[in-house]
Amino acid sequence: xKKDLTIRDKAKQLEQKLIIKTRDDGSNYICIDGLAxxxxxxWMQDVCMAGHLDxxxxxxxxxxxxxxxxxxxxxxxxxxxxxxxxxELRDGGCLEPDCYMSSLTGWLHSNNSYMIYLDDAxxxxxxxxxxxxxxxxxxxxxxxxxxxxxxxxxEA
Numbered sequence: 001x002k003k004d005l006t007i008r009d010k011a012k013q014l015e016q017k018l019i020i021k022t023r024d025d026g027s028n029y030i031c032i033d034g035l036a037x038x039x040x041x042x043w044m045q046d047v048c049m050a051g052h053l054d055x056x057x058x059x060x061x062x063x064x065x066x067x068x069x070x071x072x073x074x075x076x077x078x079x080x081x082x083x084x085x086x087x088e089l090r091d092g093g094c095l096e097p098d099c100y101m102s103s104l105t106g107w108l109h110s111n112n113s114y115m116i117y118l119d120d121a122x123x124x125x126x127x128x129x130x131x132x133x134x135x136x137x138x139x140x141x142x143x144x145x146x147x148x149x150x151x152x153x154x155e156a
Contacts, residue, residue: 006080007153011072014044014153018066030062043156050152051145060110061145068094068146072153082154089146097138104134107141117141 005013017040019033036045051065052058071094072085079088089095098104108114117137124140127133 007082007085007150008072008075008077008080010043010047010153010156011069014047015066015069015073017044018062018069029059030066043152047149047152047156050148053141053144053148055111055113058110060107064142064145065149068149072150082150085150086147089150090143095139095142095146097135097142099135101131101134104131104138107138108134114141 014032017033018030020028020030022028032040032044032048034040036042048057048062048065051068052061055061068089071089071092075085075088079085098107108118114137117140118133121127121133121136121140125132125136127136
């Protein structure tokens, strides 16, 4: 009888297929290696698409997805429930916003739809300055991205 794969098992498989490539301009990006259905199972594409939160693929999302996947792989084997995994990611600091202003503004610049996170952070947290606002918005986005990735892994 075949044992069902855990969220962590699937994360390990996906981690093996996420690679860094270099564009002609010298910039690096993360992608899934190969073609869906041929070089890797379709569910891997589904997990990555879930992590893009209904937006077009972009480098910032792929960086976050890769980091989240790696963090899941590093968790203890006995943490198997999706909610427990998310709690561990949050408590373990895996979803902390970037600390560099240039990275935070780069994240915001990567997708116009991320403005909604600024609005939400302003309403929910009442930040004291622009840096804090960006960091809180980025943290909210990371948390939502992690939840989407974990749920997609659970369903895969």
